[in-house]
Amino acid sequence: MSELRKDIVNGRWVILASERSKRPDDFRPAQAAKEGAPSGFCPFCPGSESKTPPEVFAYRKPGTRRDRPGWRVRVVPNKFPALNRGLPPERQEDGIFQWMDGIGVHEVVIENPDHGKELCDLPLSQVQTTAPVPASRQYRRLS
Numbered sequence: 001m002s003e004l005r006k007d008i009v010n011g012r013w014v015i016l017a018s019e020r021s022k023r024p025d026d027f028r029p030a031q032a033a034k035e036g037a038p039s040g041f042c043p044f045c046p047g048s049e050s051k052t053p054p055e056v057f058a059y060r061k062p063g064t065r066r067d068r069p070g071w072r073v074r075v076v077p078n079k080f081p082a083l084n085r086g087l088p089p090e091r092q093e094d095g096i097f098q099w100m101d102g103i104g105v106h107e108v109v110i111e112n113p114d115h116g117k118e119l120c121d122l123p124l125s126q127v128q129t130t131a132p133v134p135a136s137r138q139y140r141r142l143s
């Protein structure tokens with residue numbers, strides 16, 4: 001189980017999730033990750049929708065089906081979440097330190113169907129579609 005700890009310097013909550021070290025490809029060379037994965041499998045590319053958890057949100061072309069190609073932006077639960085769903089955690093305190101269980105939602109926003117493009121490389125219309133998606137997911141901020 002991960003843990004949330006409040007940074008006593010800046011007041012922001014930090015996720016400590018040692019179990020995420022079990023994710024595949026965590027130590028892939030940075031250059032290989034930057035060049036994309038055309039030589040291998042990518043669960044986030046169109047046609048691989050069945051390799052991710054079912055989508056929880058998507059902008060898609062009319063007439064296309066959920067968890068199938070035809071999306072412009074897709075949001076799926078993280079297969080290796082840093083946080084786990086559950087009851088709201090109880091905040092604990094000891095002096096200046098605060099912490100709680102790592103309860104929450106961890107989603108992946110797949111910004112576009114073109115694996116090799118960064119957000120800054122996308123046409124303005126795609127950026128206008130993608131940029132508001134994280135805010136639209138209505139994540140609750142910890143204070």
Ligand SMILES: [Zn+2]
Nearest residue numbers: 042044045115
């Ligand atoms: Zn991809």
